[in-house]
Amino acid sequence: QKEVEQDPGPLSVPEGAIVSLNCTYSNSAFQYFMWYRQYSRKGPELLMYTYSSGNKEDGRFTAQVDKSSKYISLFIRDSQPSDSATYLCAIAMAFGNEKLTFGTGTRLTIIP
Amino acid sequence: GAGVSQSPSNKVTEKGKDVELRCDPISGHTALYWYRQSLGQGLEFLIYFQGNSAPDKSGLPSDRFSAERTGGSVSTLTIQRTQQEDSAVYLCASSPDRRQPQHFGDGTRLSIL
Numbered sequence: 001q002k003e004v005e006q007d008p009g010p011l012s013v014p015e016g017a018i019v020s021l022n023c024t025y026s027n028s029a030f031q032y033f034m035w036y037r038q039y040s041r042k043g044p045e046l047l048m049y050t051y052s053s054g055n056k057e058d059g060r061f062t063a064q065v066d067k068s069s070k071y072i073s074l075f076i077r078d079s080q081p082s083d084s085a086t087y088l089c090a091i092a093m094a095f096g097n098e099k100l101t102f103g104t105g106t107r108l109t110i111i112p
Numbered sequence: 113g114a115g116v117s118q119s120p121s122n123k124v125t126e127k128g129k130d131v132e133l134r135c136d137p138i139s140g141h142t143a144l145y146w147y148r149q150s151l152g153q154g155l156e157f158l159i160y161f162q163g164n165s166a167p168d169k170s171g172l173p174s175d176r177f178s179a180e181r182t183g184g185s186v187s188t189l190t191i192q193r194t195q196q197e198d199s200a201v202y203l204c205a206s207s208p209d210r211r212q213p214q215h216f217g218d219g220t221r222l223s224i225l
Binding site: 004006008034036041042043044045046049088090099100101102103104105 | 116147152153154155156157160168170171203205213214215216217218219
């Protein structure tokens with residue numbers, strides 16, 4: 001079993017829709033959770049990170065963590081064509097821990 | 113300011129050749145990481161440097177892979193006797209220290225013929 005499971009998609013939604021991206025993980029020792037966005041032929045860029053269960057909001061993005069279920073989500077409201085990218089979840093034992101464990105990524109396309 | 117710079121951006125080489133991939137981290141960042149991203153796979157941790165400490169090499173897949181970091185700045189990842197399964201995007205990241213978020217370069221796309 002992989003330490004982090006992520007549906008690879010692809011996922012296509014119309015502009016303006018709410019997008020839900022999800023990952024599950026297997027080890028309860030993981031404490032820090034991150035979402036990266038990766039455009040084609042670019043490196044990943046950090047979108048959000050959190051370490052507690054519950055929601056964290058930043059503009060149109062909301063990260064949600066449920067440690068009891070080992071389930072993390074990223075919601076994108078009012079999705080835009082510029083949100084079209086691959087979204088990677090990443091988890092760590094401690095923030096800044098060098099061994100980030102990444103999901104395989106979900107490819108998202110927002111249709112104008 | 114300037115981000116993490118990687119060179120070359122693309123590299124095509126024949127099986128059995130050695131390759132060197134270069135990473136220039138963000139100025140002042142003491143932590144440097146190498147990852148590999150294969151098609152359909154997530155990022156796979158390779159090696160981590162922190163200041164002058166001994167690097168964490170636990171992610172290197174074989175002894176054909178090695179990395180060094182000179183003067184606490186530029187890093188080179190070397191793959192000897194390349195194999196087709198080494199074809200991937202090699203990503204470098206740096207952070208001010210191990211407790212800060214990692215900033216990624218755009219990677220080197222390596223193709224082994």
